[in-house]
Amino acid sequence: MTILLSVTGFDPTRWREALLKASPNEQIVLRPASAADEAIRYAVVWKQPPGVLANLPNLQAIFSLGAGVDHILADRTLPDVPIVRIVADDLTKRMSEYVVWRVLDHLRRGMTYRAQQTARIWNERLQPAAADVSVGILGLGELGRDAAEKLRVMGFPVSGWSRTPKALDGIRCLHGEDGLTEILASSDILVVLLPLTAETAGMIDDGFLTRLKRETPLGTPILVQAGRGGLQKDSAILRALNDGRLMEASLDVFEREPLPADSPLWRHPRVFVTPHAAASSDPAALAPIIVRQIAAHRRGEVLTNLVDPGTGY
Ligand code: NAP
Ligand code: GLV
Numbered sequence: 001m002t003i004l005l006s007v008t009g010f011d012p013t014r015w016r017e018a019l020l021k022a023s024p025n026e027q028i029v030l031r032p033a034s035a036a037d038e039a040i041r042y043a044v045v046w047k048q049p050p051g052v053l054a055n056l057p058n059l060q061a062i063f064s065l066g067a068g069v070d071h072i073l074a075d076r077t078l079p080d081v082p083i084v085r086i087v088a089d090d091l092t093k094r095m096s097e098y099v100v101w102r103v104l105d106h107l108r109r110g111m112t113y114r115a116q117q118t119a120r121i122w123n124e125r126l127q128p129a130a131a132d133v134s135v136g137i138l139g140l141g142e143l144g145r146d147a148a149e150k151l152r153v154m155g156f157p158v159s160g161w162s163r164t165p166k167a168l169d170g171i172r173c174l175h176g177e178d179g180l181t182e183i184l185a186s187s188d189i190l191v192v193l194l195p196l197t198a199e200t201a202g203m204i205d206d207g208f209l210t211r212l213k214r215e216t217p218l219g220t221p222i223l224v225q226a227g228r229g230g231l232q233k234d235s236a237i238l239r240a241l242n243d244g245r246l247m248e249a250s251l252d253v254f255e256r257e258p259l260p261a262d263s264p265l266w267r268h269p270r271v272f273v274t275p276h277a278a279a280s281s282d283p284a285a286l287a288p289i290i291v292r293q294i295a296a297h298r299r300g301e302v303l304t305n306l307v308d309p310g311t312g313y
Contacts, residue, residue, distance in 0.1 A: 002027040002039040008047040018287035042294050047071040063290050066281045069307045070196040083307040088289050092146045095279035099147040102250040103189055106222045111248055128217035130155040136187030139194040140166050159183050188216035196228035197312030204232035209240040219247040226278035229253040241270055252278040
């Protein structure tokens with residue numbers, strides 16, 4: 001049995017080694033050499049080149065190397081086989097670390113103090129308590145729920161927004177268009193952990209940013225975006241930062257990645273940039289999970305963490 005590993009944008013060596021370590025008896029091929037096409041039963045992919053999965057006659061399932069699957073579904077030639085995404089403690093904890101880190105840094109005025117340090121300014125700023133700073137999380141899935149719970153434990157009043165109704169202890173759960181209006185109008189810090197789908201594409205635009213609160217205990221609202229760059233218009237975020245609708249932003253994802261060198265976001269004094277690194281997929285932690293799923297499927301068990309191609313996540 002052969003597993004096809006197809007990635008774009010990074011060196012697949014660590015993934016190949018981790019898959020082989022977890023599954024020493026299988027063959028891992030990096031390219032679908034035509035002679036081996038019949039042998040390929042599973043594909044493990046990140047942004048596979050379009051068409052690469054189209055003509056594999058015995059392909060049983062496609063596995064994403066990450067939680068998101070927009071990079072797979074963008075290929076219009078996909079065969080009609082199940083798509084499985086990553087749901088794993090390792091990935092979830094990494095994302096919650098990022099969210100808690102960024103929310104606390106903004107709460108404790110990290111940007112202001114770093115600028116003051118550069119200028120050797122000793123000036124204590126007014127410091128609201130976590131209990132007085134509301135956090136809204138767009139996306140209450142595997143990642144959003146864990147981040148919401150960790151922020152709640154730290155004392156923040158937390159609201160979350162999802163497509164379908166939810167009930168979570170200690171979290172104000174909102175959904176639908178009215179729920180979006182409410183969460184935008186009531187969040188001091190807005191965290192985005194949504195998938196990129198036909199419904200969410202481009203939603204963080206001028207109109208969206210104008211629906212945010214006007215005043216917060218920290219000044220004006222703060223945006224923490226680690227969902228997908230396709231959700232946002234970079235230029236709208238810049239406009240909102242420059243006209244005061246946004247006070248600060250932590251951005252892990254961008255319309256174009258890598259973020260072009262001439263993007264003004266790189267040098268904006270109130271923007272914190274990370275290179276799509278909020279929750280990296282660690283091959284050593286995740287390859288065994290993929291391999292276990294493949295083994296279970298071969299024994300006739302059902303696949304879990306399946307993607308609904310209808311909703312796109
Ligand atoms: P998930 O479990 O599928 O959760 C997605 C959440 O978004 C769900 O709560 C869903 O609502 C909600 N949602 C989807 N479409 C919506 C819409 N149109 N309106 C309102 N809510 C909507 O996904 P996850 O595992 O939490 O991951 C979320 C995303 O994080 C991934 O898709 C990926 O893009 C991103 N990500 C980024 C990084 C990084 O390093 N930056 C790493 C990992 C993942 P329901 O609950 O009602 O279905
Ligand atoms: C990373 O962006 C992921 O989707 O896991």
